[in-house]
Amino acid sequence: MSMPPEESRRFDVIHELVTRQLDGTASEADEQQLHDAVTNDAEMRNGYIRYMQELTHITARLVHPKTPNDFSKSSVLAATTTDQPRVTENSPIIATPPNTGAASNPFSSWMITASVLAASVLLIISFAVQSGVRLGEEHDIPFDAGRQLAASDSPKSLDGIEVATLTECINVKWDSKRNAVEELSRVAVGQKLELREGRIKLVFDTGVEALVLAPCLLKLQDRNRVYCTYGRITAKASEGGKGFEIETPVARVTDLGTEFGIAISDTGETEVAVFEGEVDVELGSANQRSLPGRIAKKEHLVQGQATLVDHQGQSRRVFSIDNQRMPGVRDLAPLHHDQPVISAVRDNISERQPESRMFYRIVHAGLREDSRAFIDREHQWNGIAPEGMPRELLGADYVMPFNDDKFVGDLRVQVSIARPSTVYIFFDNNTQPPEWLTSEFVDTGLRIGLDEGANRFKPKKKVAVGPAASIDNTFSIWKRFVDNPQEIELGSFERPTDFKRSYNMYGIAAVARSKP
Known part of the structure; x- marks a missing residue:
């Protein structure tokens, strides 16, 4: 033809x-x-x-x-x-x-x-x-019969309209061959995506990238809304993707221009974590939220906050989230595939602040140049010399705490270590080492740098790329050997007496080692 x-x-x-x-x-x-x-x-x-x-x-x-x-x-x-x-x-x-080198x-x-x-x-x-281009509108990839998607359209009238592209399939097994979707295919409203294994990436015409991890059952409801019965989704929205919604059996999450992750259990309980930006979380199922006389419960989460919503529409803090279970849309691959060393992190902040929603992000095998240091800041870890950070730290499991922890005078942080390891603490040289650090850890004499990003005092500050490029503070590297799986406790530290000197929360990392 x-x-x-x-x-x-x-x-x-x-x-x-x-x-x-x-x-x-x-x-x-x-x-x-x-x-x-x-x-x-x-x-x-x-x-x-x-x-x-x-x-x-x-x-x-x-x-x-x-x-x-x-x-x-x-x-x-x-x-x-x-x-x-x-x-x-x-x-x-x-x-x-x-690469056209020799190949068998x-x-x-x-x-x-x-x-x-x-x-x-x-x-x-x-x-x-x-660039702000919205795919799928009249000036772009057309919908069926050139129709625009309007907010007033009913779900049935939207069925069959293509709203996203499946751009990546990795080790995917679909629930059946009949429902399999090929890579680079367009997907439409009303379409169900059910993965038994693997992961896929969807790019919506509105500007939302979504990473979907198996096992997962997902249904597209319109151009900017999906329903997920169970599974894990991480979504990253550009300016045009604001308003993207994920409905679950117990909550509705609305993106406000951000990157966030959702994990929905087989029973429907829903974890929501914000990596950048902010989201609104409406608590309760769609039926619960529509009951006559019910006052809608909503939580507003910002970068570094997470919540778990149960079947009663009640929420509570999530202490830690690891990047294997809830990865970012554009996360770098781990530097190795050994079993995790750091399995969980908790603190005592909720004892006096039950409304706290801050979480610790555990990054498995991910420490490298320009690794983000804190969940609530854009600061990055870097080597202080052009040669880069100490080699023994590369590929370590590490924790992104929230930098505001530095203000908590009676802080206690419990770190669960899953295997024999060397645990490292990066401690700000602008502060006095506390007793819990000097008694349990040894100063290695090595140093690591912090490249600070924008903050409330320096809103225009930007991070650089690579080691030694923009070091704002240096940290001493302390270590401790852990011979068996256990929970170790870290504490607080005193603020510097010279308030003109900036200071930061300590960093936490761990590397597996052979048991002596």
């Missing part, structure tokens, strides 16, 4: 530009032309996505002719991690030429190409999100 002339022209342009980039002959002008085409021209972008879908499907058949449905991004990740350029938010949208599989370059193309879809949509 022949294409209409205009569609054929677009296809030829896309094919030529992508081919040049894949064979390494593209000029900067070619790269810019493709970048401009897919970000400024709705029809060109739509054609580009279709082109890559078709090429990926063809590649799948070439690589696995007997089992075409087995081809997914997970099968080519290893091939694409070597010598590929680092992608940043400002990177141009290009299909990068594959004659189709390996095709596999790399397919992975690059799949990643390019996400880059395109991410660029549109960052």
Whole structure:
């Protein structure tokens, strides 16, 4: 079947530009032309996505002719991690030429190409999100019959309207082959996504990225709302994605421009944690919230706060959340895959502040340059010299406490250590080491730096990238050996007498070691 002339022209342009980039002959002008085409021209972008879908499907058949449905991004990740350029938010949208070194599989370059193309879809949509472009409106990827989604539309009238793109599938097993969704497919209102294993990423036309982890049952209700019966979802919204809602059996969470995570148990109990920005949480099921005479209960959560909602619509504090169970949408991969060392963190703050909702974030195997130091600040850990932070710390489990802990005079923090390990405390050199630190830990003589981000005193402050680039405070590194699984207790410290000197909460990290 022949294409209409205009569609054929677009296809030829896309094919030529992508081919040049894949064979390494593209000029900067070619790269810019493709970048401009897919970000400024709705029809060109739509054609580009279709082109890559078709090429990926063809590649799948070439690589696995007997089992075409087995081809997914997970099968080519290893091939694409070597010598590929680092992608940043400002990177141009290009299909990068594959590494064409010797390979035992004659189709390996095709596999790399397919992975690059799949990643390019996400880059395109991410660029549109960052630029404020709203996909799926009249000027962009059209809905059925060119209809706009209006707030007054009923769920039934919206069924079948495409509102998001499934941009990534990793080790996914669907509940059935009939309900399986291929990578790079569009998904529609009324569609159920039920994962038994693995994870997927959805990019909504409104500008919301959602990471969905199995086991999970999710239904799309409209362009900016989903219902999740059970499972885990992390959502990151751009300016255009504000108002994104996740309904659960016991709560409704509304995004106010943020990144947040939700974990829903088999019984419906719902944990909500805010990594950036803020959300509103309406407590109770939809039926409970609609009871006559009922006064709606709502919690407003900001960065660094979390809550657990039960079946009665009551909430309580969540003390700690680890990044394996509730990862961020764009979290970096762990530096190794050993079993976790730090399993939980608690404190005594709720004893006198029951309304507290602050949580400790545990990051497994994640300590590296530019790691975020505190859950309620943008500060980062960095090496104080160009060589970077001490090597023994790289890949450590670490805790993001909340920096405001430094104001709590009788603080007690319990850290659950799951295996024999070396536990490290990063202690601010602007403060006097307390007795609990000097008696239980040893100063290693090593130092680590803190690159401070924006705060209420310095709202325009920005962090830099890499070691030694912007060190505002230095911390002494103290260590303690733990031979068996146990809970260790950390305490508070005195404020410096010179109030002109800034100071920060201590950091916590741990590295597994062989039992002596």
